[in-house]
Amino acid sequence: MNDIDLTIILPVKNQEENIRKNMNSIIDYAKRRDIKLIAVENDSRDRSLKLLEEYRNANVEVLDLITYKNGKGKGEAIKRGILAATTKYAAFMDIDLSVPLSYSDDAIALLDRYDIIIGDRYSNRATRRKLNRLVESKVYNGIVRALFNTEIDDHQCGFKFFNREKIAKLIRYVKDDRWFFDTELLVLARRLDLSIYQLPVSYSDTSSSTLSSFDMVYFLKSIIEFKIRLGKTLCDIRSNV
Template sequence: MKSLSIIIPAYNEENRILPTLKALDDFFRKNNFSYEIIIVNDGSLDSTVKVVEECRKSNPNLHLKLANLERNMGKGMAVKKGIEEAQHDIIMFFDADLSCEPSNIKRAFSYFENPDIDIVIGDRNHKDSEIVNPPSFLRRISGKIYAWMVGKFILKGITDSQCGFKVFRKEAAKRIFRKTTIPRFGFDVELLYIANKANFRIMKMPVRCINSPGSRVKVISDSLVMFKDLFIIKANDRKGLYDNIGKY
């Protein structure tokens, strides 16, 4: 049976987390998986925890767990916490707004039929990807500039480091996330940089994504932080912080 841990970082997601959990419940009722869903509450100030707890009580057949960070530490740290908690053979994470639909899960699993594949990442730039409600012009432009810089200086061959849909073999995830340090949006680039350095094999897959109109991304300020993170990643590497991972 397919064995899967899903990690969903959540910060003030009281209005979006329940539809996401219902969609996952529907998916797993129709597909034969051994699974766990780990919601990592990233210091939410709203009723996110209450909504998740009520969903767990009202849906005892939904294999739902809740992990908590005492304060808001950023998506990177929330995902890292989820990786530490995850138990199943394949570990994935995606966003609380379910921008990448559950239908992508089955496609991702097919790649792991090849024993040499360690990581599968969603690529919204793939020719077969389907993007519903494309992001604003400003977000597209800033995204293209960031992707160019990532590809030029950090990750050659990766055209979409920021897609929120990433899937790992358990051992690869555990090894990579022991070394991650970036707390917020730049963590995607960091984990892929570490994976490349350790010679894990990464495959890009097309995805079907629906951009959320309620996105809280701040294009200018978040972009500046992400650009700064690129320099931090390079500095960390020079310090040897990403050494001695070892491919299993």
């Protein structure tokens, strides 16, 4: 495979075990393809930061590290990573590799044809989800599809690849900094006619979740607030892009 001008963003909070388990394979993968990595860590209570610093110091040519403390969530980490990257393309994935690293090659191969490639866990028969997560996710995706007409089956998979130069223009209009950020981004992208490809990926829930229970109140509140501000946000984007 040809080298690709890509940065993979790795959001990290309390991931000591997964860093030990998977960081070496992720770094090897990035080195083989001349891909950049940015780990974005905040507010960990375990040794994640210390470990990431060690990996960064031993692999400065491939791994960058952004760290801060502000109590914000995964959305904030991804935004910071996308804005800090300087490559044409950017991606993010979970360091537990709940979507296996091998799917990256499939996503990379599509980057010159689509603006966004998203992992779709529900078109792949190898996906293994806990029943409660599956039901919550299906209900959530159904509501988003009905209200925003996105025609997307899986808005929330933590495995997404982008034309970074296009997405960086939208990302500052994404308000949520926790778990709703990628839904916002996808709805905005759809409305602005960016092309989105749903790549079937296998997925297995790991025990390392930081989202201990699916917060339906938070998600419904986010959906309603977003619905209310969507028209104005699109006007703002169109007048500034």
